[in-house]
Amino acid sequence: MKKVILFADTGIDDMIALTYALKHPEVDLIGVVSGYGNIDREKALRNVEYLLELAERTDIPVIAGATRPLSGDDPVFFPDIHGAEGLGPVRPPIPEERYANRTNFSKLFQLIKANRNEVIIVNVGRCTSLAIAHYLSPEVMADVKETYLMGGAFNEPGNATEVAEANFFGDPIAANYVCQHTANLTVVPLNVTREALLTPREVNLIDSRSDSPLEELIKPILDFYYEVYQQLEPGITGTPLHDLAALMAALDIPGLFEYKKREVTVEHQGEFAYGESIADFRPGTSDCFGPNCVRIAMEIDQDIFVADVLEILTNHR
Template sequence: MKKIILFADTGIDDTIALIYALKNPEIDLIGVVSGYGNINREKTYRNVEYLLELADRTDIPVIAGSTRPLSGEDPVFFPEIHGIEGLGPIDPPIPEERYANRTNFSKLFKLIKENHNEVTIINVGRCTSLAMAHYLSPEVMEDVKETYIMGGAFLVPGNATEVAEANFFGDPIAANYVCKNVVNLTIVPLNVTREALLTPSDVNVIGDHSDSPLEEIIKPILDYYYEVYQQLEPGISGTPQHDLAALMAALDISGLYEYSKREVRVQHEGNFAYGESIADFRPGSSDCFGPKCPRIALRINQDVFVSNVLRILTNHR
């Protein structure tokens, strides 16, 4: 069983990743770091608490992450995609104000030290909280076994700008630091997460097998997400599960991904290419080596992805 700490900015696709983690018997979710991103930090924290209550897993600690990017600028949120509260049509009955003015990275560091060289970090939001953890206590973060991040776009267009993916665009300073300094790093970029689709018929199957309060929110939020994506990309066959795809990379599912290893940097100055992820894939280029050389997912097997997700989310283990 893999011990995972999930860093999230809990909108719709983060929520599906969190539900999958709670339901997968191969995952021991030992903590969630909740930061700004799709919505503000108070709402993301509230959403995690709400989901853990629905799952009857309030034993899992929630750590308050960052509230803004390392540049100090005000973050841009995306209520038109994830809904005002971040959960599409769901309005959690918990006031977000309860979670204002908190910071508890000491709880994160305690979890890592208690699970020396056993923790897998999966970061599916902005990289700010992860970069801050490495800034604040590099010696503790050396105890992390491996790190996975959802972010970047290699050899494909971005989704925040023509060239930049939203997580890297939201804090390219932090993304650049993580990509250049974090050891045993795997990057799961837009190239593959854009192809990690759940169709309406897939969602209907999941909905038909829902038998708990946590499972019953999956269909309404993914139905909402599908309507949003029909506006963003008319005719798309389903909704991309960006964050779930990154989480699943950590499980070493046979045949799910093909990888290459390249040095990566993220453009964090200027305007035109701000947030762009850069790696050398020119003909004749080759894999890099060493613990600071990131592994990049470049291809996904859609059939393997869907069959695994349906097995876990419909309770057929």
């Protein structure tokens, strides 16, 4: 059983990752840290509590994360991609104002200390909350077993700018800090997650097997996401589930990913390459070793990805 703490900004693909984690028999979701990103922190926090309520899992603690990047700049949100409330056409019947002024990392540290060397952190939003946690208590964070990030883009264009992926672009100072200071770190970048597709036919199959109020949201949310992506990338065959791919990396599914190990930096000072993730993949380079080495997912097997997602989300286990 994998003890997972999910760091999320609770947009559409975060919702699918959360649902998958709740349904997977080998995942023990022991907490969720919800911060700004796709939407503001209050909406993101509200969305997690709403989804957990639908799943009848209000026993899982929800921790309020960061409200803005480490630069102090106002964050940029993406209502055109994730909807005004972060969940596509779904509007949770809970006021977001209820979740203001609640940032508190003590619960996160308590969870890690109670499960020393067992916790796996999966960060699928901006890296701000995770960087703050490492800065506030490096001793406690040293007891985290593994960390997985959805972020960056290697050898491929970005989706926030020509070179930068949205999570790293949203707070490159934090992303660089995490990549430089986190042991046992795996990065699952855009060049891999963009291939983690579910087609409308597969979404319809999942919907036909839904058996809870939470699962009944999957189709309307992913239908919304599919239409968005048809505008962003006309002709794309499905919706990329970026955050779900990062969560699945933590489960060591045989054959799902191929990896390389490199040192990773994130450009956080320059103007033209702001947010770009950088690693050395020139011919002749090889896997690195040592505390600053990061395992980077380079390839994903789409058949294995789809088969596993359908197995979990159609209740076949």
